[in-house]
Amino acid sequence: MENPFDNRIQTVSELTRSIRGLLETSYSMVTVTGEISNLRRPSSGHLYFTLKDADAQLRAVLFRAQQRYLACTPADGLEVLCRGRISVYEPRGEYQLIIDFMDGKGAGLLRIAFDRLKAKLEAEGLFAPERKRPLPFLPKSIALVTSPQGAAVRDFLTQAAKRCPATAISIMPVRVQGDGAAAEIAQAIARLNQLARWDVIVLCRGGGSLEDLWAFNEEELARAVAASEIPVVSAVGHEVDFTIADFVADLRAPTPTAAAQMVLPDQEALAGAINEFNRRLAATLRRQLQEARQKLLAGQRLLGDPSRLLAQHHLRLDHLQAELGHGLRYHLHRCQERLNRFQAILQQRDPRRELARQRDRLQAGVMRLNFTINSIMVEKRNHLGRNAAILDAVSPLAVLGRGYAIARRTDGTVLRSARQAEIDEELSLILHDGQLSCNVKQIKPQ
Structure with a gap:
């Protein structure tokens, strides 16, 4: 491919700008790790x-504007992970990395892995609000998946005992950090x-640190939480800590103490609410009873003495009842008259009489038809x-019967x-009762 710069002479500035454009296009975003040295901060x-x-x-x-998002304090000798774009500082002709994000090397790699897994699971719909299940208002039993030696379990149990001591709480002991912790927690959820x-x-x-909480950021644990048929509450870390399990769980609690407050209702508050409901219910019943009494009195004033009204009815x-009996008798009488009239008409037009008359007519017609057919047959037979x-x-x-014959050649x-x-021609003689084959021996014309 022909280089467009080979055909003309460029200045240093033009060439530097061309190189900068090429670098910024080819390396628009890079991630690089290394050690900080020669750190300086001018005015x-x-x-x-x-x-x-x-x-x-x-x-x-x-x-300066990007420094507010730093997760670590830059210093000489610090191993860091940086993400940014490559550019060229034209006055010196030096290429450099313009940084958008920087973190400690270990934490930075974990944060990249966190972001990638978060984006993957979010694209699959595991964070969707519609798949979150509501917690029961008053759970009868709670399974606490945690380390039995940690302070978190004591905070949860202390708050649970204050709010609702009747709820049964079972502890499923697991490791909450280190290698294999995520698999152990996932197995506990499945069990x-x-x-x-x-x-x-x-x-x-x-x-804890990001490394300490990393077991709750692994994909195996996230999918176990998503597959759970029992609602899952994630109470991991402090309020500022977020894990993948927080996003997948049905509910996120900022702390274990807050989790107990969110899962369990306050017993004293429930008792107070029940007492308030009882008071309001009693007041409502009294009010409705009083309104019913007032309506009854108003109805009595409008209706008067019910016994008199009943007598009138x-x-x-x-x-x-009397009018109904009279009407029924009159209607039956009218129906009887119509029935008698129809019976008289029916007797006058008795189908059996009409049938006998039509049968007689049919027999006479048949006799006339037979006589006519016989006469025609005799006449036709004579004709x-x-x-x-x-x-x-x-x-x-x-004619042949009177002794004549017909002579016919073999061709008819x-x-x-x-x-x-x-002479010697073969002929056929047709008589009235058959044929004769003969040969001509002599011809005698007349």
Whole structure:
């Protein structure tokens, strides 16, 4: 590929700007680790230093505005993890790293892993609010997954005893930090779900560094919390500490003490609320009873003496019964009259009489039809005999019967004259009762 800069001469500034554009485009965001050296902070407040390892060094700058997000204090000799973009400082022609984020090397790697896992699980929907399940108002039993020697379990139990001592609390002892802790906690959650004896599971641990709390940031534990059929409360660290388990759990408590307050209702507050409900219920019942009495009195004033009203209804009922009886008798009488009239009409138009009359007519018609058919048959038979006699008189077979014959060649041609025959020709003679085959021996014309 032809280099566009080969065909013209560039100034140092133009070449430097071209190199800066190429670097900023190709290395728009990089992550690099190294040791801080030559750290200096001028009056502008920006930090200038060199990142180095055993074989190379890289100039770096951290602007004042980005320093508010630092998770560690920069110092010479500190191993750090930096994220930023590569650029070129044109006056000196030096490339440098403009830093957007910096953290201690170990913590920085963990934080990157934390951010990646958080983004992955969030994309899968494990943090979605709609999959969060509500906690029971008054759980009968709670499973506390924690270290039995920690201060966190004592804080939770102390607060639980104050708020609701009747709730049964079981402790599932596990390691809460170190290698294998996440797998152990995940197995404990799965075991609790298999037994299905508890209403709520609480993950409990005191505060600590990011490394100390890392067991609660592992994917295995996060998926175990998400798969739990029992609601899970995450009470890990202090209020400023956030773990992956906090985001996946159905409820996050800032501290173990707060978890007890959020999971268990205050017994004294419940008793006070019940007493208040009883007082309000009694007052409501008294008010409703008084309103009912007032409505009853108002109804009595409107209705008057109920016994008199009842007597009036009895009289009206008797009157209606009498009218009903009269109406029924009149209606039955009318129906009987209509029935009698229909019976008379039906007798006049008795279908059996009409059927007998039509049967007689049918028999007379059949007799007339038979007589007509017989007359026609006789007439046709006589006509057929006359026509047969005529046909018999003119039929060729009748002529043959009188002694005549028909001569016909083998091809079916009829001979009408003796001159048409030839000597030794084979002919067929048709008589009235059969045929004769013969040969012509002599022709005698007349």
